[in-house]
Amino acid sequence: MAPLPTLFVSHGSPMLALQDSPARRFLQQLGRTLPRPRAILVVSAHWETAGAPAVSLAQQPETIHDFGGFPRALFEMQYPAQGAPEAAERAAALLEAAGIAVGRSSTRGLDHGAWVPLRLMYPEADIPVAQLSIVRGASPAQHEVIGRALAALRDEGVLILASGSLTHNLYEFRGQGVDAPVPGWVSEFGAWMQARLEADDRAALLDYRRVAPHAAENHPTDEHLLPLFVAMGAAGEGAHATQVHASFEHGILAMDAYAFS
Template structure:
């Protein structure tokens, strides 16, 4: 079986599911352009567990509406993809073998970091999906190590998706239109990250908090960038990353997407 895709996707606002935009159109064509995976595991910015990662084992994961203040139409979307409890259970054991304390969650559904991009990529919802959580309080290096524990899934036909946002400061959102231009403090950070991701300068990317311009301003908290490090870890040391999409939404959200070889 061919190696399954490994992606980092910026999911931006939940409104990505409803609003036509460059990022929405990109995701529409992305699913059709990729080899069909046996299953998909999503590591989303919107699920964190204390002391170690959690793995979702639900056979029919419900659609989670973990947001507020959006149009009712957004909460009417249902993404009824099946779960993959047997595979997820095996993955939980695999992560434990890598030295993590793992929790198993029998009923947890798909948060919007998972279902929003997948509903655009795979609207038929016919590919099994499960999630692995981030580790609350852990940084880039621990999440890269988590990614390494997932790496072998790709040879089993399982697509790995890290779903976050290359920039994510909603404190400076200010309700601007989706087409608002990005300020320099956003573009400089995004450009810095791209240059180092593209040349596989892992040490610099892992130390982005200290080295990248405006790092803390773009990520007051780290959860939306941590899925990138999971993807990097799953890719392995000799990998290469290709930026497959770049756009900005609402000025402050860099919607970059990467595929790892």
């Protein structure tokens, strides 16, 4: 079996689960374009732990509705996939072998950064799923190291799905429509990220907050971009990044997706 790619997808607003958009249609077809994994390890921006990454070992992970102010239909959605505790323990063992401490949770469910894209990619919920947290306050470089330790999972049929948002400044949301015009500070950051990713310019990417245009404006906090660096690291040295989707929602959310292989 050929190694699986690693993926970074932008999950945008929870309304992605309900509202038609180019990003939603892209995710609906994405699962069909990939080799079928035996398990999925999701690295979501919405699970942050202190000091060290953690894995979820839940046998039946609950669907977490970790948001407010949205239609009732969104709170009624479920994603009843089985857990993937064996894949999670394998991930933990790989991290520990690399000298990275790992926490374990027997109860952590699937937050919306995980279940919203999964519900679109694999609507049958028939692939076991576990989550890996990002580390609060850790740098892009530290998250790339975490990813690098997980590279062997790609050869073992585990899809590493990093879920965040290429841009994520919700302070700039003013009720804009899903197809609102895109300001230059958003599009310029997205174009810079694409160019640096496709050039495999890891030095610039890991230092994005200092060298990318409008970096802090697009990411007042960087938890929604950190999963990308895990996916990049897990793809291994010399891996090529391919932009597999690009669109914008509400003017301020770049919904780009990248495959690393």
